[in-house]
Amino acid sequence: MTAYTATVTVRLKRGVLDPEAETTKQALKRLGFELEALRSADRFEIDLEADSDEDARERADEMAERLLANPTIHDYDVEVDER
Amino acid sequence: MTVSIVRFGGSNCDRDAERALAHLGIDAEIVWHEDGLPADTTGIVLPGGFSYGDYLRAGAMAARSPIMAEVREAAADGTPVLGICNGAQIGCESGLTEGAFTTNESARFQCEPVFLRVERTDTPWTAAYEEGEVIEVPIAHGEGRYEIPDDRLAELEDDDRVLFRYCDADGDVSAGANPNGSKGGVAGLLGERETVAVLMPHPERATLPDVGPTDGQGILRGFADA
Numbered sequence: 001m002t003a004y005t006a007t008v009t010v011r012l013k014r015g016v017l018d019p020e021a022e023t024t025k026q027a028l029k030r031l032g033f034e035l036e037a038l039r040s041a042d043r044f045e046i047d048l049e050a051d052s053d054e055d056a057r058e059r060a061d062e063m064a065e066r067l068l069a070n071p072t073i074h075d076y077d078v079e080v081d082e083r
Numbered sequence: 084m085t086v087s088i089v090r091f092g093g094s095n096c097d098r099d100a101e102r103a104l105a106h107l108g109i110d111a112e113i114v115w116h117e118d119g120l121p122a123d124t125t126g127i128v129l130p131g132g133f134s135y136g137d138y139l140r141a142g143a144m145a146a147r148s149p150i151m152a153e154v155r156e157a158a159a160d161g162t163p164v165l166g167i168c169n170g171a172q173i174g175c176e177s178g179l180t181e182g183a184f185t186t187n188e189s190a191r192f193q194c195e196p197v198f199l200r201v202e203r204t205d206t207p208w209t210a211a212y213e214e215g216e217v218i219e220v221p222i223a224h225g226e227g228r229y230e231i232p233d234d235r236l237a238e239l240e241d242d243d244r245v246l247f248r249y250c251d252a253d254g255d256v257s258a259g260a261n262p263n264g265s266k267g268g269v270a271g272l273l274g275e276r277e278t279v280a281v282l283m284p285h286p287e288r289a290t291l292p293d294v295g296p297t298d299g300q301g302i303l304r305g306f307a308d309a
Contacts, residue, residue, distance in 0.1 A: 016230060017264065019190035067147060070140060070176065072183040073230050 001049040005083045006060030010069045010076045011041035044068055053080045086111035086126035086306050089154070091145045096131030096167065096287060103290035103299075104128075109306050116150040126163040126306040127154055129170025131223070131285060141184065141226040142172030151177045163207055163278045163306055168224055171271070171281035180274045180281045181239055182231035184224075188264025192225040196296075197262050197284060199270050200250040203243055206277040207308065211301025217254045218298035220284040222262060227283040229265035229272075236267050246280055247271035280305070 012018050018040060025038040046063065050056035060078045069076040086104060090097045090113050097113050104111040111128070114121060135144035145151070151173070158164045158179055166174035172184045187193055196219050201212040212218065231239065239245060248268040251260040256268045263283075271282025286299030 016185075017188060017228070019186050019188055019264075023190045067139070067143065070143070070183050072175075072181075072232070073185055 001051060003083045004048055004050055004053060004056040005081050006046045006048060006056050007079045007081070008044040008046065008060055008064045008068055008076055009041050009079075010044070010064065010074050011039065012073055013075050016073050042068075047083065053082070056080045084110055084125045085121065085123050086128060087114040087120055087124040088112065088128040088130055089114055089116055089120075089150060090130070091116050091132070091134035091148065093134045093136055094130050094132035094169070096169075096285065099285075100128050100130045100167070100287045103287035103303055104306065106291055107300060107303055107307065109303070111306075116145070116148055119150055120153045120157065124157065124162065127157060127165070129154070129164070129166040129173050129281075130287075131168030131170060134169055134173065137226070140172075140176065142169060142174075142176040145169075145173045146176035155179060158274065158276065158279045161276065161278055164274070164280070165208065165302070165305065166281035167287065168222075168227075168283055168285055171283050172226060174274070174279075174281035179279055180272055181235060181244075182229055182269075182272070184227050184283060185230050186226050187224070187228050187262075192223075193227070193262055194221070194223040195262065196221045197270070198250050198252055198254075198260065199247040199284060200254045200256060202245050202248060206246065206273065206280065207305035208280045208302050209246060211304050215254055217250060217252065218301075219296050220286055220289045220299045222284045223288075224263070224283055227265065228263045229267070229269040229283075231266055236269075239272065240267070244273040245269055245271075246273055247282055247284070
């Protein structure tokens with residue numbers, strides 16, 4: 001078994017309104033920053049022991065499918081690193 | 084005949100629902116989620132509140148608690164299930180109903196009376212109304228914007244599963260009458276069976292004559308024949 005950190009990033013699908021990101025963008029503009037768009041995402045770092053990085057990825061993927069992301073509104077990606 | 088009102092940690096409209104149902108002469112009891120559904124359950128309310136502090140997404144945690152497997156099974160067998168506000172979020176998160184309720188367009192919590200247009204009347208939840216009737220029921224939510232991909236909304240509409248839409252006092256559905264940016268103005272919808280419904284507005288807060296309008300009574304009467 002090897003120690004891994006699986007990083008799951010969950011973001012709204014393109015086209016789904018993100019009012020919190022919009023509010024944050026406006027606040028940055030009020031501070032004088034110039035920007036065109038801002039997108040936010042949730043990032044989950046999961047420490048786990050697995051036989052291989054494929055195994056770690058598969059398990060993190062299932063965690064995203066079953067809880068961390070809502071497939072109706074979210075896309076997600078998984079990155080796996082040895083720790 | 085007993086309607087089970089499922090209480091999760093953070094539910095806070097469970098007692099309101101119990102009282103509103105009692106006012107209508109409908110027997111109901113609050114059930115702690117860890118205790119499972121009682122054998123004599125003839126209807127199920129998923130009440131409003133902030134189950135699990137709305138962690139991750141509103142309703143996400145409660146939707147994956149063991150009692151929801153029992154609720155889904157009962158729903159599939161024809162037991163009436165009504166999800167209100169947080170219960171509606173739980174309903175969508177658990178797959179009882181399609182789509183998702185997410186952050187209001189305003190990014191704010193909104194607590195206000197709204198008008199709803201009754202889209203169909205051949206369901207237990209709307210049999211008390213006329214088609215197109217406008218009813219006034221309050222909302223109280225930060226994550227009530229109905230979101231669903233366009234093609235699936237079209238399917239939902241083709242299947243006639245939209246139950247309530249936000250409208251103005253005249254029954255016109257428009258952006259101006261939509262309090263939270265819900266797609267299609269959807270405020271409430273049916274699951275696979277007509278006995279399963281979720282809605283963001285609170286019918287239990289529009290039932291007792293002492294606290295204001297009573298337009299929500301008809302929705303809760305959906306349990307009367309259960």
